[in-house]
Amino acid sequence: xxxxxxxxxxxxxxxxxxxxxxxxxxxxxxxxxxxxxxxxxxxxxxxxxxxxxxxxxxxxxxxxxxxxxxxxxxxxxxxxxxxxxxxxxxxxxxxxxxxxxxxxxxxxxxxxxxxxxxxxxxxxxxxxxxxxxxxxxxxxxxxxxxxxxxxxxxxxxxxxxxxxxxxxxxxxxxxxxxxxxxxxxxxxx
Numbered sequence: 001x002x003x004x005x006x007x008x009x010x011x012x013x014x015x016x017x018x019x020x021x022x023x024x025x026x027x028x029x030x031x032x033x034x035x036x037x038x039x040x041x042x043x044x045x046x047x048x049x050x051x052x053x054x055x056x057x058x059x060x061x062x063x064x065x066x067x068x069x070x071x072x073x074x075x076x077x078x079x080x081x082x083x084x085x086x087x088x089x090x091x092x093x094x095x096x097x098x099x100x101x102x103x104x105x106x107x108x109x110x111x112x113x114x115x116x117x118x119x120x121x122x123x124x125x126x127x128x129x130x131x132x133x134x135x136x137x138x139x140x141x142x143x144x145x146x147x148x149x150x151x152x153x154x155x156x157x158x159x160x161x162x163x164x165x166x167x168x169x170x171x172x173x174x175x176x177x178x179x180x181x182x183x184x185x186x187x188x189x
Contacts, residue, residue, distance in 0.1 A: 007130050010184060011137035014122050017177045018115040019145060021170055024162040025111055027149040029104050031159055037100070042146045044101035048108025049115075049142055053135065056119035060131075063124045071124050072187030075178035077117030082174035118177045125184045 026045055033041050063071055123131050152158045182188060 004133065007126075007133040008137055010122070010180065011134040012141065013180055014118050014134075014177065015138050015141040017173045017180075018118050019141070020173055021114070022108065022111050023145060023149060024159060025107055026104070026145075027152055027159040027162065029107065030149060030153045031156055033100070038150055040101045041104045042150070044105040045108050045146060046142055048105045048112070049138070051109060052112040052115045053119065053138060056116055056123050057131070059116070059120045060124035063120070068125050069187050071121045072182045072184070074117065074121045075181040075187070077178075079175060079178040082171040082178070086171040114174065114177075118181060121181045122184055125181075125186070 029041065029045075030038060123134065126134060
C-alpha cells in the first residue's frame with residue numbers, strides 16, 4: 001500500500017515527465033489559435049489526455065494476470081523513446097499551422113505514446129486506491145498544464161525556446177521515467 005505522499009510524487013513525476021513535450025506542442029497550438037477558441041481547444045486537449053488515461057487503465061487491467069514485477073519490463077518502452085529522442089534531438093523544429101479542437105485532440109493522441117508507455121505499468125502496479133489517487137493527481141496537473149500553457153502564449157519567445165530546446169531534455173526524462181516504472185513495479189526486488 002502506497003502512502004498518499006508517494007502516490008502524489010510518483011503520479012506527478014509520471015504526468016509532468018510524459019507531458020513535457022505535449023506542453024510545448026499545446027502552447028504552440030494556442031499561438032496559432034484565436035483567443036476566443038482557447039476554451040474549446042483546451043477541452044479537446046483535456047479530452048485527449050482523458051482518452052490516453054482510459055486506454056492506460058484498460059490495458060493495465062488486461063495485464064492483471066501478469067505479475068507486476070514482469071510488467072516493470074515495460075520500462076523498455078520509455079527507454080526506446082529516449083533512444084529515439086536522442087537520435088532526433090537536432091532535427092528541424094516543426095511549426096504549427098493548423099488550429100482547432102480536432103487538431104489539438106489528434107495531436108494530443110499522437111504525442112501520447114510516451115504517456116501510454118509510462119502510465120500503463122504505473123496504473124497496473126498500483127492498487128485501486130493508489131490508481132484513483134493517481135487519476136486525481138493527473139486531473140490537477142492537467143488543470144495546471146492548460147492554465148500555464150494559456151498564460152505563456154502571451155510570451156511567444158518562451159514557447160519558441162521550449163519547442164526548440166525541449167528535445168535536449170526529453171531523452172533524459174524518458175530514461176528517468178523508465179527507472180520510475182521499474183521501481184514502481186518492484187522489478188528488482
